[in-house]
Amino acid sequence: MKISDLEFEMELGGVDKADIADILKLYRNKAVNTNMLDDELTKRGYPKIFDVDYDAYEEEEEEWDDEYFSIEKFPHKNHYD
Numbered sequence: 706m707k708i709s710d711l712e713f714e715m716e717l718g719g720v721d722k723a724d725i726a727d728i729l730k731l732y733r734n735k736a737v738n739t740n741m742l743d744d745e746l747t748k749r750g751y752p753k754i755f756d757v758d759y760d761a762y763e764e765e766e767e768e769w770d771d772e773y774f775s776i777e778k779f780p781h782k783n784h785y786d
Contacts (some may be wrong), residue, residue: 708733715746718746718751741757
């Protein structure tokens with residue numbers, strides 16, 4: 706992950722630009738470790754951005770699967786009549 710990607714993710718997460726600059730300055734010369742970035746974000750009062758709990762998303766998807774059916778809008782092959 707590039708520094709610009711990290712910066713973009715934090716901007717999308719609602720992190721203040723001054724805090725983004727400070728965090729990136731701290732970790733610029735170190736290897737990118739998203740756990741360390743998340744720890745720094747939580748110290749500053751922001752929620753974790755880079756640590757995603759995929760199990761929670763799977764549980765939410767299972768709830769939605771019961772209510773909706775999948776529909777293929779555009780078929781992959783051309784059908785000639």
